[in-house]
Amino acid sequence: MLYELGQHRIELPGSAPAPSADDRLLLWQGGELVSPDENWVQRRSDWPSAQLIHEEFVGLLDGHPYYTAQLDHAGDWPRLGLRDIGLRSETAFMLAARARGLLDWRRQHRFCGQCGQPTMRLPGESAMVCEPCQLRFYPRVSPCVIVLITRGPEVLLAQGVRHRSSGWYSTLAGFVETGESLEQAVHREIREEVGVEVTHLRYQGSQTWPFPHQLMLGFWADYAGGEITPEPGEIADAQWFHVDHLPQFPPGFSIAGYMIEAYRRSWASSDGPFSG
Structure with a gap:
């Protein structure tokens, strides 16, 4: 949780409370959340139980039970994608990610x-x-490291081959391999993707990223040497950017956007993120 930790109480008990008409529902159709009135949460009393498939208990948010289910194919309802939910609320994004993960797990196992x-x-x-x-x-849950490489007032951002059409530059990221520590994964991924070395890793936070089931673990890392060498087939371009002249980067609800913006604010507010 990056922004809203402490604003809400989220509980994940092992057993679900008895169903009631006041339960909140996250209903899915075609991989997106059903939202007849632009609301990502529905009330159980508004939906016949016969329409709910593979219902799962998600957890308690501020004491209220939340459930999720696949909606049968009757009707074509307005829907919201997971990224739409992320733009609304970090807590909503977490619950929707958990709901989607539970339904996928039930279906796949x-x-x-x-x-x-x-x-x-x-x-x-x-x-x-x-x-x-x-x-x-x-x-x-698939752990991934995501890293913002810093060099004083500059940050190293890259554009992936698969995301070149978006025009965004972002941080570097990759899956943690079996047997690796997070720190080992940071050094390996950066070396593989852009060919440089880093030091002084600082953990910045984590975020669920349900595309489909990653847990992103974010770090700042200082540049330690080497020439930028983009990985063929993976990285289309990688450059140093001054924090006052950044390219288009991911939105702030994502941990990539959060880390970039946090570093820019930190540098702007002092002589650097660790001055004084």
């Missing part, structure tokens, strides 16, 4: 990946279990 037998829901926690194998399957 109906059968055991080892023996092929049907799995069963494990009471009291978000887990599917294969009784013959005694294997448990939990909702998938």
Whole structure:
């Protein structure tokens, strides 16, 4: 959580409370949230239970139970994408990401990946279990490091090959490989993507990123040496930019945009982020 931590109370108990007409629902159709009145949250009392498929308990927000379900294909409702939700509220984005992850997990783990037998829901926690194998399957979370490389009043931003049409430059990011620490992943990813070395890593925060199931762990890192060498097929361009003359970069609800803007504000408010 970057902005709203402490503004709301989010609880994730293992067991769902008894359903009631006042429950909040996050309803999905075609991978987007149903929003008949531009509201991303619905009331249970407004939707027949027969229309709700694969219902899951999401958690409690400020004491109110939130559930999620796939809506049957009857009707063509106005919808909001996950990025639309992110622009509205960080808390809403977190709940929507969790809801989407739970439904994907339920759909993808109906059968055991080892023996092929049907799995069963494990009471009291978000887990599917294969009784013959005694294997448990939990909702998938894929850790990723995301790094803003700094050099005094300059930051190193890159444009990915797949995102070149957007015109945005952003921070560098990549998945943490099996067996790696976060710090090892930072050094490896930066070396692979732009060919430079870094030092003095400073953790900045984390954010769920449900495209489809990443957990982004953000760092600032000081430039330590090397010439920028964009990775072929991955990075279209990478440059140093002065914080007063930045290119178009991701919106502030994303951790990439948050870290860039935070560094620019920090530099503007003093002689640098660590002065004094």
